[in-house]
Amino acid sequence: MTSLAGPSRLGVTAVLAIGITTNGIALGRRKLDTLVQNGLTHLNISLDTLDPFKFEFMTRRRGHEAVMDCIERALALGVSSVKINVVVIKGLNDTKDVVDFVRFTEDKPITIRFIEYMPFDGNKWQVQKLVPYRDLVKTIQNEFPTFERVAKRDDPNDTSKHWRVPGHQGTVGFITSMTDNFCGTCNRLRVTADGNLKVCLFGNAEVSLRDAMRTGFGPIPSLTTGSNGEPATDEQLLELIGAAVGRKHAKHAGMRDPSELAKSLNRPMITIGG
Incomplete structure (x- = not known):
């Protein structure tokens, strides 16, 4: 802070x-x-x-x-x-x-x-x-x-x-x-210090809200529109977040057991936050 x-x-x-x-x-x-x-x-x-x-x-x-x-x-x-x-x-x-x-x-x-x-x-x-x-x-x-x-x-x-x-x-x-x-029943969403959205603690898929707010984002199949190079509006950010949540796996980022989680490439907890 x-x-x-x-x-x-x-x-x-x-x-x-x-x-x-x-x-x-x-x-x-x-x-x-x-x-x-x-x-x-x-x-x-x-x-x-x-x-x-x-x-x-x-x-x-x-x-x-x-x-x-x-x-x-x-x-x-x-x-x-x-x-x-x-x-x-x-x-x-x-x-x-x-x-x-x-x-x-x-x-x-x-x-x-x-x-x-x-x-x-x-x-x-x-x-x-x-x-x-x-x-x-x-x-x-x-x-x-x-x-x-x-x-x-x-x-x-x-x-x-x-x-x-x-x-x-x-x-x-x-x-x-x-x-x-x-x-x-988990409803947690995390925004990292560098502006990335994580919808699952164990997942390595992230969406850059920072970049969307600065320079926008291109067409994404799951969204109705891109931002055409302009900073994303609040409505577009909400749609971007909603699409990320929609891709969330049912459990543990789609991995079947702890050994898979241990081998996955994810951030150290210290860079994710609480």
């Missing part, structure tokens, strides 16, 4: 929620305070362990204290939604770390989201490292026997299955892309 005042400019329109996804290391109190003052409502923190020593091992950098301070500050500022995204990898953070995160919800109105390990370019994905969410539920219930599903919270287009420990202020979610996908 080039300007910390950006959210306030968005907030004067019909935008109902403004969120960011960050590792929290460089966010800091001053930046976070300014963002909240200018309309930030949702904060997602990527954090795979609460152990400061394991944090340094996994990230190859210091900064655990800064991340925890960012979380506490967001709660103190009353940010509407504070979530911690935890990618779970077998043998690394799939036991004690999982229990620690659930315990973290006891006195904090926060959502912990455990994410099944997904294949992306450069992350050396292996199926042996995948921990199915049902195994995570069993691990948690061994420590918290009353851990239960909160089905009524699940929105038809939600990507997360909601659980909780009764009496805890916070909740737990599971993003089960690999073992129990939600592709049939």
